[in-house]
Amino acid sequence: MNTWLTIEALGLTERATCIIDDVSLQLDAQRTVVLGPNGAGKSTLLRLIHGLLHPTGGSLNWPQPLTQAMVFQRPVMLRTTALANVIYGLKLKGYAATECERRARQALARVGLEALAKRPARLLSGGEQQRVALARAWALEPQLLILDEPTASLDPASSREVERIIKAIAGAGARILMTTHNLGQARRLADEIVFIDRGRIVEQAPVAEFFNKPRTSAAQDFLKEEIP
Amino acid sequence: MNDFNDPLVTAWQLVAGADARLADIVLLSLRVSITATLIACVAGMPIGALLAVGRFPGRRVLIVLFNGLMGLPPVVVGLLVYLLLSRAGPLGQFGLLFSPTAMVIAQAVLVTPIVAALTRQVIADEWTEYREQLRSLGASRSRAAATLLWDGRFSLSTAALAGFGRAIAEVGAVMIVGGNIDGVTRVMTTTIALETSKGDLPLALALGVILIALVLSINAVAYALRGWAERHWG
Numbered sequence: 001m002n003t004w005l006t007i008e009a010l011g012l013t014e015r016a017t018c019i020i021d022d023v024s025l026q027l028d029a030q031r032t033v034v035l036g037p038n039g040a041g042k043s044t045l046l047r048l049i050h051g052l053l054h055p056t057g058g059s060l061n062w063p064q065p066l067t068q069a070m071v072f073q074r075p076v077m078l079r080t081t082a083l084a085n086v087i088y089g090l091k092l093k094g095y096a097a098t099e100c101e102r103r104a105r106q107a108l109a110r111v112g113l114e115a116l117a118k119r120p121a122r123l124l125s126g127g128e129q130q131r132v133a134l135a136r137a138w139a140l141e142p143q144l145l146i147l148d149e150p151t152a153s154l155d156p157a158s159s160r161e162v163e164r165i166i167k168a169i170a171g172a173g174a175r176i177l178m179t180t181h182n183l184g185q186a187r188r189l190a191d192e193i194v195f196i197d198r199g200r201i202v203e204q205a206p207v208a209e210f211f212n213k214p215r216t217s218a219a220q221d222f223l224k225e226e227i228p
Numbered sequence: 229m230n231d232f233n234d235p236l237v238t239a240w241q242l243v244a245g246a247d248a249r250l251a252d253i254v255l256l257s258l259r260v261s262i263t264a265t266l267i268a269c270v271a272g273m274p275i276g277a278l279l280a281v282g283r284f285p286g287r288r289v290l291i292v293l294f295n296g297l298m299g300l301p302p303v304v305v306g307l308l309v310y311l312l313l314s315r316a317g318p319l320g321q322f323g324l325l326f327s328p329t330a331m332v333i334a335q336a337v338l339v340t341p342i343v344a345a346l347t348r349q350v351i352a353d354e355w356t357e358y359r360e361q362l363r364s365l366g367a368s369r370s371r372a373a374a375t376l377l378w379d380g381r382f383s384l385s386t387a388a389l390a391g392f393g394r395a396i397a398e399v400g401a402v403m404i405v406g407g408n409i410d411g412v413t414r415v416m417t418t419t420i421a422l423e424t425s426k427g428d429l430p431l432a433l434a435l436g437v438i439l440i441a442l443v444l445s446i447n448a449v450a451y452a453l454r455g456w457a458e459r460h461w462g
Contacts, residue, residue, distance in 0.1 A: 052360055069364070076361035079379050079461040088375075089365045122462025136365075 003028040003063060004144070004175055005049065011057035012044060012199075019044050021199040023058070029192035031176040033207075035183075037222060041199040042179040043148050046070070049177065050146050066144040066175070069137035073149040075129040077121035082113060082132045085121045089136045107139035108132070111165050127158025134165050145169055147178035151185065163189060183226050187211060195219045238430030239437060250431070254438055257415040260328055260402070261395040264335030265343075268391050272340040273384065276347025277373035281355050291348065297341030302334075306404030309334040313405065326407040331415070334401040339391040346387035351376045382457040389450050393443055 005027040012020040020041050034042045047053040049060060050070050069089075078085050086104035095103065108114050111131040116124060121132055130150060137145055147166065151159035159182070166189060170176045180186050186193065186207070193210040195203040195218070203210065203219045214220045242250050279291055311317050313325040313333070324330045354376045362372045377384070399417040406413035408422060416435045423432040 047360075050364065052363055070360075072361060072364075076358055077462075078358075078375070079382075092366050092371070120461045 004066060006061040006063070007049075007058070008061065009058035010045075010048060010055050010060065012048060012053060013056045019199050020048065020055070023196075023199070023201050025194065025201055025204065027177070029190075029206075031170055031189055031191045032178075032194060033186040033190035033192075034177070034179045034194045034196060035186055035222070036179075036196040036202075039198075040196050042196060044199075045196065046146050046148050046177065046179060067140070067142050068144045068146060069140045069142035070146040070148070071130070071133050071137050071150050073152050075126075075133035077124075077129055077132065079122060080120070081118050082121045082124065082128075082135075083108060083117040085132055086136045086139050090139055093140060103139045104135075107135040110138060110168065111135045112161070125158075127154050127161065130154060130158065130162055131165065134162065134169070138165075138169055141172075142174055144175045144177065147176070149179050149181060152181060159185070183211075183223070195222065197222075235429035235433045239434035242430065242434040243438065247434075250434060250438075252411065253414055253416055253419050253435065254442075256328065256413075257396060257417070257439075258442075260331045260415060261335060261392060264332045264339055264395050265388060265392040267332070267336040268339035268343045268395075269388050271336075272343030272391070273347045273377055273387070274373070275340075276344040276349075276387075277351045277377050278370070279344070279348045280351035281369050281373045281376065283369070291345075294341045294345045294348070298345050300338060300341060301400065302338055302398040303400030303404065305338045306334055306401035309337060309401065309405050325405060326409060326413060328406070328413060330405040331402045331413060334405045335395040335398070338398065338401055339395050342394055343387050343391045346390055347377075347384060350380050350383045350387065354380050382454050382461070385450050385454060389447060392446065396439070396443065 003026055005025075007023055007025040007027075010020055010023040010025075011018070023045065034045060036042050044053065048055055050068055052070075078088060080088075083101075083104055086107055087100045090100040090103055091097075105114065105117065108117050111134055113128060113131055113135065116128065121129060124132065134150075145166075150166070151162050154162065163185060166176060166178070176189070178189070180189075190207040193203075193205055193207055194201065195210065195214075195216075197218050203214065203216045205215070210219065211223070214223060275294070279287060279294065309330065310325065312319050313322070313330050314320055315325075324333070351373070355372070358372070358376065358379075362375065367375060397417065399421055402408075402413070402415055403418050403421070406415070406418065408414055408418040414422075416439050420432045420435050420439075423429070423435075
């Protein structure tokens with residue numbers, strides 16, 4: 001895949017604390033997983049790329065603008081049905097009502113939740129809610145899907161289901177940019193790993209290379225600690 | 229003891245006998261306060277939501293202002309609305325003074341800040357939870373405000389109830405702009421004040437009992453409704 005985002009000297013400083021420090025990065029893999037210890041700035045980097053935060057320095061250069069959607073660690077469900085939650089995102093993009101419903105039903109079917117379409121979203125299990133969130137994102141057919149630790153609060157079975165859906169979305173052609181604390185998941189989902197620590201890029205490598213032969217000592221220590 | 233018991237017996241007879249005079253007073257009270265509360269909700273809830281999610285100069289000042297206006301003294305509101313509606317006032321030509329409409333206006337003015345301030349609190353809490361998701365989906369701030377108002381509809385019933393409770397229980401504003409005219413603008417609270425000062429305790433007491441029972445039962449229904457909604461929608 002061609003380069004889809006070039007990040008130049010990106011920085012974010014809040015209240016004299018440097019959260020993202022002079023990050024330069026070229027993203028060209030289809031599925032990129034950002035790894036790093038807690039507080040490294042993974043989530044912040046994703047939010048800067050998605051546009052939820054504004055950098056205090058540097059720039060994001062998109063060779064061609066990509067439509068985006070984001071899935072968060074904790075799914076945010078409106079007090080309505082699962083179906084209406086998916087429709088809500090489509091409505092904001094300006095689709096006609098019948099088209100919204102058709103796409104929403106299709107997206108729910110893809111995540112295996114068509115049977116729960118009319119159920120109140122907030123009463124679904126955590127895993128089901130996250131799948132509704134994935135359906136809401138998928139229905140928009142984004143060219144870039146950003147996921148911030150999408151399985152952090154899920155049980156193993158739900159996590160596997162979420163991984164399956166992420167793979168399917170990538171299979172449909174979307175670029176994936178995500179963070180996770182689950183190294184097995186990173187191995188299964190990533191083409192490329194970006195390892196960051198204290199707001200700086202430490203290492204960027206193809207997934208096999210990163211896990212087998214990490215170049216930097218920081219990445220070696222990180223892998224050693226995470227896999228006892 | 230008779231001072232208390234006799235009026236109590238008479239009060240019960242008035243309530244049980246569905247006294248026509250009593251019923252008129254109760255119905256007018258409800259009509260005025262429910263209308264005023266509805267107007268206050270239509271005006272105050274969007275204001276509260278925009279104060280919660282909006283970004284505009286003077287927002288903080290407005291928040292402090294609306295919070296402060298929650299404690300607005302009813303007599304002062306009555307006086308201001310009286311000045312507006314009196315013959316020489318800016319709205320004098322409509323001849324609204326000493327009518328139920330004037331009472332609705334006064335109570336709506338009194339209650340709107342309460343509804344707005346409580347709504348802002350509810351929506352601000354929701355906004356912290358929903359903010360990133362709604363922005364990610366591309367919702368404008370006004371769209372987000374509308375979404376959160378609908379999403380918070382069950383919590384917002386509390387704001388409406390607080391407004392209604394304030395409206396139905398106040399004396400000062402309706403007394404001044406309504407004039408407490410028998411059969412026209414006499415409501416529960418003004419009647420209680422008048423009859424007590426005249427020494428006609430049974431009617432005052434009967435109205436007092438009805439007032440309390442009304443407020444309690446409306447709150448009970450709202451509580452049950454909210455409980456059902458939370459179980460149903462989470």
